[in-house]
Amino acid sequence: MNQRIQLASLDDQRNAEARETVRQRISWPANLTPANVTYHSRGHALLLGSERDTRQAARILQGRGLASLTLVFTAPNAAGVDDGVNDSDLLAATEILTTQALTRAQAEKLRISGHLGMFKTLLDGDEPLDLAQALIEREAFDLILDLNATPCLPVELSPPGYVVMQWQNVEQRSDILDDFVGLVGEFDKPRYFQVNSDLCAHSTSGNIGCTRCLDVCPADAISSIQGRIESHIEIDPFLCQGVGSCTSACPTGAIEFRLPETRRQQDTLSAWLGAYREAGGQAPVLRFITHDSQDAERAAGVVPAGHIIDAPLEELGAAGHDQWLTALASGAAEVRIQLHPNMPARLSAFLTDQVAQAHALLDALGHDRARVKLIEIADDAARDALPALTPLTESPLSLPEPEKRARLNRVLARLAELGNPSGERVAVPAGAAYGAIQVDSDACTLCHACVSNCPTPALKSGGKTPALSFLEADCVQCGLCEQACPENAITLMPGFLASNARETRHICHEEAAFECINCGKPFATVSTVATIKQKLANHPYFAGEAMIRLEMCEDCRVKDVWKTMIRDPDAQLKV
Numbered sequence: 001m002n003q004r005i006q007l008a009s010l011d012d013q014r015n016a017e018a019r020e021t022v023r024q025r026i027s028w029p030a031n032l033t034p035a036n037v038t039y040h041s042r043g044h045a046l047l048l049g050s051e052r053d054t055r056q057a058a059r060i061l062q063g064r065g066l067a068s069l070t071l072v073f074t075a076p077n078a079a080g081v082d083d084g085v086n087d088s089d090l091l092a093a094t095e096i097l098t099t100q101a102l103t104r105a106q107a108e109k110l111r112i113s114g115h116l117g118m119f120k121t122l123l124d125g126d127e128p129l130d131l132a133q134a135l136i137e138r139e140a141f142d143l144i145l146d147l148n149a150t151p152c153l154p155v156e157l158s159p160p161g162y163v164v165m166q167w168q169n170v171e172q173r174s175d176i177l178d179d180f181v182g183l184v185g186e187f188d189k190p191r192y193f194q195v196n197s198d199l200c201a202h203s204t205s206g207n208i209g210c211t212r213c214l215d216v217c218p219a220d221a222i223s224s225i226q227g228r229i230e231s232h233i234e235i236d237p238f239l240c241q242g243v244g245s246c247t248s249a250c251p252t253g254a255i256e257f258r259l260p261e262t263r264r265q266q267d268t269l270s271a272w273l274g275a276y277r278e279a280g281g282q283a284p285v286l287r288f289i290t291h292d293s294q295d296a297e298r299a300a301g302v303v304p305a306g307h308i309i310d311a312p313l314e315e316l317g318a319a320g321h322d323q324w325l326t327a328l329a330s331g332a333a334e335v336r337i338q339l340h341p342n343m344p345a346r347l348s349a350f351l352t353d354q355v356a357q358a359h360a361l362l363d364a365l366g367h368d369r370a371r372v373k374l375i376e377i378a379d380d381a382a383r384d385a386l387p388a389l390t391p392l393t394e395s396p397l398s399l400p401e402p403e404k405r406a407r408l409n410r411v412l413a414r415l416a417e418l419g420n421p422s423g424e425r426v427a428v429p430a431g432a433a434y435g436a437i438q439v440d441s442d443a444c445t446l447c448h449a450c451v452s453n454c455p456t457p458a459l460k461s462g463g464k465t466p467a468l469s470f471l472e473a474d475c476v477q478c479g480l481c482e483q484a485c486p487e488n489a490i491t492l493m494p495g496f497l498a499s500n501a502r503e504t505r506h507i508c509h510e511e512a513a514f515e516c517i518n519c520g521k522p523f524a525t526v527s528t529v530a531t532i533k534q535k536l537a538n539h540p541y542f543a544g545e546a547m548i549r550l551e552m553c554e555d556c557r558v559k560d561v562w563k564t565m566i567r568d569p570d571a572q573l574k575v
Contacts, residue, residue, distance in 0.1 A: 015306030018281030029260035043067035043184035049147025116161025156218040156344040192242040199254035201455040201478035203231035209478035213246035218344035244318030251433035251476035253404030305384035321358040333387035364498035366420030421498040435494040439508040443489035450481035467510035516553040523553040
């Protein structure tokens with residue numbers, strides 16, 4: 001299944017024609033969600049940086065449609081700068097503007113939050129000072145130009161309306177300022193995501209489990225919101241910029257990307273590869289690339305080799321290892337992820353981690369990890385290189401399941417059929433959503449707190465028989481079961497089990513039911529009753545003969561209490 005390709009047998013023209021047939025027959029799914037996030041900017045601008053830099057920027061921005069310019073000096077002027085600008089002329093040109101100088105200590109306490117049309121700026125202290133209210137008597141600033149060497153808002157991906165630039169960057173100065181003055185008016189964008197809290201593995205019973213979406217968002221648009229009891233994930237649509245890494249990192253499908261939907265992407269990839277084969281194409285390589293990068297290549301007259309089929313994304317994070325493996329299981333010889341400039345650090349780290357996960361799974365299932373690779377910027381040779389291996393299959397892959405995890409499991413099962421699985425548990429990168437649990441049978445009382453806290457069908461009770469069963473294929477290693485267990489009987493076991501046992505439900509622990517001493521109805525386990533009797537041994541309510549009530553079902557226990565009260569009405573007062 002991992003045979004080498006006879007390179008001479010590949011016809012580039014034939015492959016290019018097959019690729020064109022794919023493009024004409026099957027369109028990449030477009031976002032059909034209407035724009036439902038609107039920014040309102042009146043053009044009240046805040047400029048941050050040294051006095052000299054902010055005044056120079058302000059002089060250029062004056063008279064260009066901004067409602068107001070406010071200068072806040074957050075850094076000292078650079079020493080020994082000779083740019084030909086006369087200080088007195090600069091001061092005269094900007095003296096009518098509202099200005100405020102901050103000390104170094106004050107600048108460190110400046111806290112900025114919000115987005116285009118609604119930037120809150122506070123000076124932390126015993127009595128926080130709202131700069132917008134204090135300087136221009138408004139609720140907020142509409143847009144911010146940050147000229148500091150280190151931006152005052154420390155996020156990898158700045159929110160819309162927060163423009164960062166170095167004044168010394170003369171080549172880009174004009175373009176950046178032109179774009180800045182264009183941020184006035186109303187601007188619509190799609191709400192990129194939808195969240196299904198019922199599938200979320202983030203929190204239950206006051207415990208925090210999965211935080212994968214929080215860890216990978218470069219825009220800090222995702223927050224864990226603490227409710228009265230539970231916490232829940234919330235995405236700020238005004239901060240979200242559609243990077244997509246959160247939905248790829250989410251193991252349950254609780255966060256669904258809508259540009260386009262993940263399921264439609266997967267189905268299209270499979271359909272593309274099938275159409276490519278039907279049109280006579282050979283050894284297809286699926287390349288994940290951003291729309292911007294693809295447009296830049298076309299503008300430069302770049303035409304990828306015939307065997308390269310491009311999957312255009314809003315951002316590379318919108319497709320993770322589940323989509324890449326879907327492509328391989330559907331007949332792609334290789335998957336290549338085309339990197340681009342100015343990627344946020346967390347997105348780069350996310351892609352590296354996803355590739356590492358894909359490689360670990362391919363190793364475990366008996367496939368060459370070279371089938372998934374990152375392509376560096378401007379590496380044309382790596383982009384167009386012929387694949388070294390033949391496709392794993394020429395048969396189509398159907399994914400009828402709507403759930404993300406179920407679809408992934410079908411893909412992994414297909415790759416197992418096409419490979420030579422190790423049959424062992426294989427290490428995966430830290431935080432990967434693969435693994436099992438170990439249950440201490442001596443400690444487990446089958447209280448099923450783990451079952452009620454599990455966000456997937458991985459853990460189930462035994463029904464009529466007191467038991468705990470586990471299906472590893474559905475476990476996302478969120479840790480909620482481990483935290484919920486009152487007996488500390490559960491331990492997570494990270495790793496991917498490359499055998500059929502992963503998809504087989506097995507009993508972790510079972511024991512005989514304890515039958516009510518009055519009516520004979522099974523109502524608990526022997527260990528549960530023993531544990532409760534031990535913990536309540538010194539409780540006055542169960543003193544003496546009353547201890548036998550713990551061996552009764554809930555109905556018989558109530559009846560016994562009433563019988564005691566009838567015989568001795570004051571019995572309850574003696575407790």
